[in-house]
Amino acid sequence: MIDNPMSAADLTSARILDDRFEHHSPKPEGVSANVPVSYEVRVTTPVHVSGMGHAMKRKEDPRFIQGQGNYVDDVKLPGMLYMDIVRSPYAHARITKIDTSAALKLPGVVAVITGEDLKKAGNLHWMPTLMSDTQMVLPIEKVVYAAQEVCVVIATERYIAADAVDLVVVDYEPLPPVIDPFEALKDNVIVRDDKAEKTNHIWHWEAGNQAATDQVFAQADTIVKQYMHIPRIHVASIETCGMVADFHKATGKLRMYMTSQAPHAHRTVFALVSGIPEHKIQIISPDIGGGFGGKVPVYPGYVCCAVASLVTGKPVKWIEDRSENLQADSFARDYHITAEMAADKAGRITGLRVQTLADNGAADAAANPSKFPAGLYSIGTGSYDMKAAHIAVDAVYTNKPPGGVAYRCSFRVTEAVHMVERMTDIMAHERGEDPAAFRMKNFIQPEQFPYTSPTGWEYDSGNYGAALQLAMDMIGYPALRQEQAEKRARGEFMGIGISSFTEVVGAGPSKDYDILGIKMFDSAEIRIHPTGKAIARFGTKSQGQGHETTYAQLIAEELGLPAADIEIEEGDTDTAPYGLGTYASRSTPTAGAAAIMAARKIKAKARQIAAHLLEVNADDLEWNVDGWQVKGSPDQRKSIQDIAFAAYTNHPQGMEAGLEATDYYDPPNLTFPFGSYICVVDIDTGTGQVKIRRFVAVDDCGNIINPLVVEGQIHGGLTMGLAPAMFEEIVYDENGTNLTGTFADYLLPTAMETPKWELGRTITPSPHHPVGAKGVGESPTVGAPPAIVNAVVDALWHLGVRHIDIPITPYKIWKILRDKGVTD
Amino acid sequence: MSKHPIVVTVNGQEHHAEVESRLLLVHFIRENLSLTGTHIGCDTTSCGACTVLFDGQPIKSCTMFAVQANGHKVESIESVAENGELHPLQSGFWEKHGLQCGFCTPGMIMTAKALLAKNPNPTEDDIRWAISGNLCRCTGYVKIVEAIQYAAEKLREPQPEEVSA
Numbered sequence: 003m004i005d006n007p008m009s010a011a012d013l014t015s016a017r018i019l020d021d022r023f024e025h026h027s028p029k030p031e032g033v034s035a036n037v038p039v040s041y042e043v044r045v046t047t048p049v050h051v052s053g054m055g056h057a058m059k060r061k062e063d064p065r066f067i068q069g070q071g072n073y074v075d076d077v078k079l080p081g082m083l084y085m086d087i088v089r090s091p092y093a094h095a096r097i098t099k100i101d102t103s104a105a106l107k108l109p110g111v112v113a114v115i116t117g118e119d120l121k122k123a124g125n126l127h128w129m130p131t132l133m134s135d136t137q138m139v140l141p142i143e144k145v146v147y148a149a150q151e152v153c154v155v156i157a158t159e160r161y162i163a164a165d166a167v168d169l170v171v172v173d174y175e176p177l178p179p180v181i182d183p184f185e186a187l188k189d190n191v192i193v194r195d196d197k198a199e200k201t202n203h204i205w206h207w208e209a210g211n212q213a214a215t216d217q218v219f220a221q222a223d224t225i226v227k228q229y230m231h232i233p234r235i236h237v238a239s240i241e242t243c244g245m246v247a248d249f250h251k252a253t254g255k256l257r258m259y260m261t262s263q264a265p266h267a268h269r270t271v272f273a274l275v276s277g278i279p280e281h282k283i284q285i286i287s288p289d290i291g292g293g294f295g296g297k298v299p300v301y302p303g304y305v306c307c308a309v310a311s312l313v314t315g316k317p318v319k320w321i322e323d324r325s326e327n328l329q330a331d332s333f334a335r336d337y338h339i340t341a342e343m344a345a346d347k348a349g350r351i352t353g354l355r356v357q358t359l360a361d362n363g364a365a366d367a368a369a370n371p372s373k374f375p376a377g378l379y380s381i382g383t384g385s386y387d388m389k390a391a392h393i394a395v396d397a398v399y400t401n402k403p404p405g406g407v408a409y410r411c412s413f414r415v416t417e418a419v420h421m422v423e424r425m426t427d428i429m430a431h432e433r434g435e436d437p438a439a440f441r442m443k444n445f446i447q448p449e450q451f452p453y454t455s456p457t458g459w460e461y462d463s464g465n466y467g468a469a470l471q472l473a474m475d476m477i478g479y480p481a482l483r484q485e486q487a488e489k490r491a492r493g494e495f496m497g498i499g500i501s502s503f504t505e506v507v508g509a510g511p512s513k514d515y516d517i518l519g520i521k522m523f524d525s526a527e528i529r530i531h532p533t534g535k536a537i538a539r540f541g542t543k544s545q546g547q548g549h550e551t552t553y554a555q556l557i558a559e560e561l562g563l564p565a566a567d568i569e570i571e572e573g574d575t576d577t578a579p580y581g582l583g584t585y586a587s588r589s590t591p592t593a594g595a596a597a598i599m600a601a602r603k604i605k606a607k608a609r610q611i612a613a614h615l616l617e618v619n620a621d622d623l624e625w626n627v628d629g630w631q632v633k634g635s636p637d638q639r640k641s642i643q644d645i646a647f648a649a650y651t652n653h654p655q656g657m658e659a660g661l662e663a664t665d666y667y668d669p670p671n672l673t674f675p676f677g678s679y680i681c682v683v684d685i686d687t688g689t690g691q692v693k694i695r696r697f698v699a700v701d702d703c704g705n706i707i708n709p710l711v712v713e714g715q716i717h718g719g720l721t722m723g724l725a726p727a728m729f730e731e732i733v734y735d736e737n738g739t740n741l742t743g744t745f746a747d748y749l750l751p752t753a754m755e756t757p758k759w760e761l762g763r764t765i766t767p768s769p770h771h772p773v774g775a776k777g778v779g780e781s782p783t784v785g786a787p788p789a790i791v792n793a794v795v796d797a798l799w800h801l802g803v804r805h806i807d808i809p810i811t812p813y814k815i816w817k818i819l820r821d822k823g824v825t826d
Numbered sequence: 827m828s829k830h831p832i833v834v835t836v837n838g839q840e841h842h843a844e845v846e847s848r849l850l851l852v853h854f855i856r857e858n859l860s861l862t863g864t865h866i867g868c869d870t871t872s873c874g875a876c877t878v879l880f881d882g883q884p885i886k887s888c889t890m891f892a893v894q895a896n897g898h899k900v901e902s903i904e905s906v907a908e909n910g911e912l913h914p915l916q917s918g919f920w921e922k923h924g925l926q927c928g929f930c931t932p933g934m935i936m937t938a939k940a941l942l943a944k945n946p947n948p949t950e951d952d953i954r955w956a957i958s959g960n961l962c963r964c965t966g967y968v969k970i971v972e973a974i975q976y977a978a979e980k981l982r983e984p985q986p987e988e989v990s991a
Contacts, residue, residue: 059920066928067916069863069903073929076862160857161848240867240875240929240963291865291929292963324868546927546964710923717966718926745872745961753954753967 037448039468040765043706053559057710062550071289074244077259079317086163088152088170090145093401093738094179105169110162116153117142131367139302146364147403149329151302156310179401179738183361186398193399208394209380209457215392218353222344226428234336234732241291244321247311262287263297264583269575287573293545295408298369325743334409336361337417343425351388351444358395368406371515377413380457384422385466385504386444391456401738410722410783412507412586419503423788461674463766470678473700477680495685499793502678503785507777508591512668524592525579526600529662532650534643537569541581542593548711560601562628587777596667598772603663612640614654673768673776677701679789690816700762703778715779723786832896837905845892852876854892863903863932874960877933878902884940903932914980924973926964938974
C-alpha cells in the first residue's frame, strides 16, 4: 500500500486550474449593469501554500481510491451482534399480537425488542422529531405507514438476524389508509389518533402580505395560475443508513458509529431522549457515503440499535438494505402547489400568490429550523423584483413514511424555485415575450442589493443579469431560437428552457434559526503544533464535499501554513467542537467562516510573538502571505512556522503558551448564491423521449475556495436536479405500498442519461462572509429541474401545453403528443 | 445450514474456507477476508458499488454466492495499486476529482479496469456505456469519464511516466 500519498512533492501538483471551467470569457456583451462583474477566481497565496482559489487535489482521496475508506459498515468490533428489523406490510393497521417465540428459539438469536419493551425501558417507544412532532420508535397499538419498524431482532450473525425476522409473527387488523393528502384533509381517516386533536391537519404557515397581494392582483394586466405537484423523492445516497452501537457497562459509555450528518445535534437528542448523560455518549460519524439530507433525521433503527447494545451489553451493528432505505427513510418534497402570478401592462411581475398542501406522511419529521415549518419556502419570489407576495402552506398527515427532509436542498428552496421559475416562464409565454428578455426585465438589479423581498428576506448580493447573459452567450441563445423556429415549421420539437434561480443557504443566524432549540451556529478549533503543522476540528461533517481539503485551504489562506500541513477532523463528538452539522449548504458559510475567524485569532497572537522575537512593537509589523514582517523591512520577518515553534519554546513572559484558537461563528445573515441555467431539448415524437442536447450552467457562489471542488459540487448537484426532473419518483399504490422500493424501480441517472454539463461562472462575493464565500452544493439541484421542464414545455407550448409535472417521463410526453394529434 | 469447502484466489492469494451455500460473495470478501473496499449499495445488481473482477470480468458481488467463486480468481480494489504505486486509474480519479464521498469509487475503478484491459482507447461513449452499471450520486459522471480517459492515456504510453502519487 501507499504509505503517504500526500507527500510534499505532491504539493507541486496543486495548481490553479482556472481553465477547468469550460468557459472563462471576458465580460460578455450585453450586460448593461453599472456594477462590475467578476469572472476570475481570486488567488493570493503561492501554490506551495494553496490557500483559496487553488484547484488543489483533495487530501481525502488517497484512502478512497485505495479502498481504505472507513464507513459505518466497515466497523467491526469484537463480539459484535447484528440487528435486523421486522416491518409492517400495511400502511395502516392495528397490531393485535406480536409472537416472538419462534424467533427466540432460533439458535444465534439473542433478543427481540418490541414497542412494549421500549415502553418499559422508560417510554422509549416514542421519540421527538426534529420538528418537535412525535414519531414512534416501535409501535404498540398501530402502524401508520407501510414498512414501518414493528420490532427488532438481535442475533450473532447478519444472516441469522434476517432469518429470525421471518419467524416473528405479527397479527394485524388492517385499517383503511389515507394516501391522498387532499383526502386526508377531510379527516375521514385519522392517521394520528394518539393526538388530542383528531385531525390530519398539522399546521398552517404563511409569509408575506395577503391584503397587499390581493390588491396587486386586482390591478393586474395579466394573471397566470397553475397547479403543480412536486412529487415525493428520495436522496438514495449509495451508502444506506446504519449504526454500530457499543455500550460499555463498566464505564457507562455509549459509543455510536453512525451515518450522521449532524453528530453533535444527534448526541444531544440521544441524551435528552434516553436520559444517558451527554458526556457518556459519543457519536462517531466516520466516512459517509453520501448524505444529501437523508442522514440528518434520527430514524427508529438508530434508536433501536442503541437500545440493543444497552440491553445486550455488546456492540450491535445495524445496516439498512436498499429496499428498507427507499421505503422507510426520510423522503423529500411532496408539495401540491397552486400558484398565481400577476404582471402589469409593461410585463413587469407585480405579485405572487401561492397555496400549498404539504404531504408530510405519518409525522412531521422534516429537518427544518424550528421557526420555519415550511423551511425557507418563502424565498418563492426568487430572482424577481415584485411589489407583493403571499405564500401559504398547510401540512397534513397521510399513511406514508414520515419526513419532508431535504434532497440536496436548503429547506424547501427547491420547491420554491420550481414554482417561481415555472410561473415566470408561463407568464412570459402567455404574454408572448421571450423568456430570457422577460427575466432580464424583471430581475432584481445589482444596484438594489442588499434587497429586501416582499416576504422579508434580505438578499446579500447578486448580479442576475450578468449570469443569464453569460449563459446566453455560452449557449448561443439567438441562434437556438432561430433553429427552433425553423424546426417548428418542419414539425420538429425542440425547446429551450431557462432557470434563473436564487438560493438561500448557510443557516443561522442563530437569532432566527435553531433545531430543537439548538442554535444554528457552527464551529472550528485550530491547534498549531510546535513544528508548524496543524490540526483543525469542526462541528460539521463532510459526506463527500471535500472539507478535509477546503477547510485546510481556508486556514492556509489566513495563516500561510501549507494546506497539506493541516489535518482536518470532523465527526467525533468527543473531540470536535459543538456544531449543527453539514446540510443545507451551510458548512462554508458557517464552519468555514469559523475557521477563518479562529485563524485570525491565531494570527493576532502570532503577531505578539513575532514582535517579541523581532524585538519590535507589534504595530510595526505587517502580514505577508505566511509571516509577520517589519513594515518597510521585509527581511526582518518571522514565518508562521518560526512563530509556532516559539509559541512552545520561547513565548513572551506573561503570555499563555501554545498557539490555538476556537471560534463559534454565528453568521449575520444567510448567503444567497444564484445562477442561470439554459437547457436545450429535442423530443422524439415517436417515443416521447426527451433528449437533453445541451445544458449550460452559470453559477455564482461568491469567492471560490477550490475551483475543482466547486465544479464537482455543481456537476453532482445538476445530476441530482436532472434526476427528479426526469426519472425519480416514489410511487405508492392505493394501499400505501411503495412501488419503487429498489433501484430497478426508483431510477437514478446513470452515465448514459447524464449530459455533459457545461459550466460557467460569475463571482459576486457575499458582503458579510469573512472571505466572501457562499454555499454551492445545492444550488444546481435547486436550479436545474425548472430549466428542464421549461425547455420541454417550450417545445410543446404551441400545442397548448402550459405545464408538465416532474418527472417528465417518455410516457407523459408520448401521451401529450398523442392527445394533441401529433403522433398515433 | 450445511457448509461447503471453497478455494478462492483473491488478489493473488489463495483462500480456503467453509461457507454456507447462501453466503454472498460480497460478504465473503468483506466479512471473511476483511477486504472492506468493496461496498454494498443496493443488493439488487443495480448500483455496482460491489463490483469486483471475476476471472478478469467485472461482476457485482452482491448477487453472486461465495460458492460460485470456488476455483476462480477474484480481484478487488485492494489489489489495484502495485509495488507501492497507484494505478493510473487511481491517479486519474484523484487528479480529475473523479470522486466525492468515495463509496462508489472502488466499484467504478474495477469496472474501468476491465474496460481498459479490453479497450485501451475508449471513446467517451464507450466509457459512459461501460460504467452505466455503476451508480454515482455525487459527481455527475463528467469527472469520472475524465479520470478514465486520463488513465487510458497513461496506460497507452509505451513507457508510462511515474504516476503522481
